Amino acid sequence: MRLLIVSNRLPITIEEVDGNLIVKKSVGGLGFPSSDFNNKQKEILSKKLFKEYNSLPVFLSKKLIDKFYYGFCNKVVWPLFHLFTNYVEWDEEFWKAYVEVNEIFAQE
Numbered sequence: 001m002r003l004l005i006v007s008n009r010l011p012i013t014i015e016e017v018d019g020n021l022i023v024k025k026s027v028g029g030l031g032f033p034s035s036d037f038n039n040k041q042k043e044i045l046s047k048k049l050f051k052e053y054n055s056l057p058v059f060l061s062k063k064l065i066d067k068f069y070y071g072f073c074n075k076v077v078w079p080l081f082h083l084f085t086n087y088v089e090w091d092e093e094f095w096k097a098y099v100e101v102n103e104i105f106a107q108e
Helices: 037-053 064-083 092-107
Strands: 014-017 020-025
Touching: 014 037, 020 037, 064 092
Parallel strands: none
Antiparallel strands: 014 020
């Protein structure tokens, strides 16, 4: 049997210190690898995360993260699943981002 865990956040944070990328464990899985990294940095991070955390990052743009996570997930999914239906803030752009991110994850 093979178990795959898919998460929109990695259990790490990434900091840039003097031009070097530092990867640290994070409580609660708060890491979002964005596409703000250049291709070389993405390659380095991908290898490091696979080797040290058995994780494969999916790089998303900050704009897409904002609409997907801070938009749809936090303003629609979270209130619905916590029975705060009166706090749902529907936005078609958030929904489109949610679909796009899920398609990106499925392709990866």
